[in-house]
Amino acid sequence: MTNNNKLPAPKRDVFGARGRSRATMKDVAALAGVGLSTVSRVVNGDPRVSDAKTAAVLKAIGHLGFRRNDSARQLRVGATQSIGLLIENVVDPFFSHLTQAVENYAFERDTLLLSASSTRDPERARRLVLAFCARRVDGLIVTPVDSTDSGYLQAELDAGIPIVCVDRPAVGIDADTVLSDGRGGAYKGVAHLIAHGHRRIACFTDRGAVYTAQQRVDGYRDALASAGIPYDPALVYSNTPDNEVFGAALRDMLSLDDPPTAIFTGNNRSTIVLLQELAHVENRLALVGFDDFELSDAVVPGVTVVAQDPTEMGKSAAEQLFRRIDGDTGASRMIVLGTTLIARGSGEIVPPAQP
Amino acid sequence: MTNNNKLPAPKRDVFGARGRSRATMKDVAALAGVGLSTVSRVVNGDPRVSDAKTAAVLKAIGHLGFRRNDSARQLRVGATQSIGLLIENVVDPFFSHLTQAVENYAFERDTLLLSASSTRDPERARRLVLAFCARRVDGLIVTPVDSTDSGYLQAELDAGIPIVCVDRPAVGIDADTVLSDGRGGAYKGVAHLIAHGHRRIACFTDRGAVYTAQQRVDGYRDALASAGIPYDPALVYSNTPDNEVFGAALRDMLSLDDPPTAIFTGNNRSTIVLLQELAHVENRLALVGFDDFELSDAVVPGVTVVAQDPTEMGKSAAEQLFRRIDGDTGASRMIVLGTTLIARGSGEIVPPAQP
């Protein structure tokens, strides 16, 4: 009984349309003159298929340009081999490094990444994450939108989709979390400035509603307190980093009777913005920034920073997520990553001698 | 002959496992006491369902924490509402901006993004892209790995998956492509230097095998030629940007009898590396870089660049891709984006007076 394959036109091409619908296993089976399950076996490398049939199947596959439909497979098997990653913004180096680490980990695990940026928009975040869940991702790594309730995710968690939060905790759900020790890091940075003789230290951070900004202001206050330096609200400015407003705030502070001699910035963008504004100002202020950035050592002097490790954060989050995917059902964990002070010059400027 | 199926524990919750398997429409239908299709209608907002049943279904849905399985839906419907994006490296600002633009466009179109970085590894790129295809993405945006054949994608193209290449053309397939006018941009940058009196202009670019690097060297040569300046190979260095090797190459050039008075860098990373190396050198060289970067105006003097528009590139690629997804079946297109010279100081330094 030989197969009477006529090979051509396996798929009636609808008029004009580009190569529409693909060949399926059924097509391959028909062309190779074997059963559907034999094709499946060959495709999945099941060894117990005769060489002859294997060859026939392979030939048909090549002929038809068959490629297994993994969506169908996954529907049947139950796991999608994909995870969802929601960050704040891909363009932010902190998040792109984190993404890179997750990408690499996922690649090792043969898992694809659905990724998106919330742009801090709660509704966008919600739609995106729920869309991930509807695709039945095997797990989720999420940067929650600040001062927003993530309670709607509890149902997903309950349904068995593991979630790990990065960079900040989520409110409303009990999920694994990995973040940097922002408070401790800020303490370290400000203490460094104090050790160099500063007592008037300004603090520029993101909006007060931002969790990480809060943490860092707390660390700033801790450092002042433990050095016995009074906290002066006039020296603290919190807002979405922007040359306009940060520049104005800086000039205001500099016109105080007792102006700051040093600045601590609470994040990446703030540091960069201030760096630019500082160029237009004659005072020579010391500067320590939270979070490292690419050209921190290309400017003169280099910018002293308290570095986070976004790569480690991504890796750690991915590890924890896959631990869950692999079945770990223990209590939720909070993983806090340390920070590193990197002295490059700007943080070692001493205050001008008092007149 | 009826099938005597004993429904062998279809939902056996494995001991201890977290909330396994989710409720399906069938479950919802059973609980609400309605037919399967009524549930489907409600879920899909079909208006012709009685209020009573709609309410019952909604109640059951809330009760069960039901969320439609979009993978199953897509298998049935035939489109996945997802596209694949393969770039070189998320951490590179050029690519992260491009990604951001694609993300935004996809979000508008209710499409999810499977994204990954090739890290210039052809095998990794291949695995990733084919995995995307196996997931039956609706389309693909790809940065091909340089000097690599993408012919294996022709089958996917034929199967009806539209592909648009970004930043460089793919070899081996006939796909839409969007890229920057690297040659013209480089010409513009080098001509700028020449206009400021330079005749000894060094050129630092990525490895010669990199398409974009080639283009930019060509533009560099064009500019020299049209100014009647001889091309001197000793002034051109192509390699993977790195402080070590670029620094050494720079020092070599500066010890020539007739050293360069200006530098043209062929990409982002080269510019940054050279900026850092230039800090350790006494000659005051002019510098024009191809591709803008974040702190280009934070250093003194600001770095003059020939800017690309990665956001526009991403948007343009997404537009073209969705045009195809929407059925455009015309001949493949090549879209070339212009560049902009941004003078910030470093490119306007004039050569020292000849002795």
Add this chain to the structure above:
DNA sequence: ATGAAAGCGCTAACAT
């Protein structure tokens, strides 16, 4: 070693 058939969760005719 191989094939037939059931079914993953959903949509879309096709009944009623």
Add this chain to the structure above:
DNA sequence: ATGTTAGCGCTTTCAT
């Protein structure tokens, strides 16, 4: 207005 049924493309018993 609502339910029944037949698949989408695949894996996986279960026979043979």
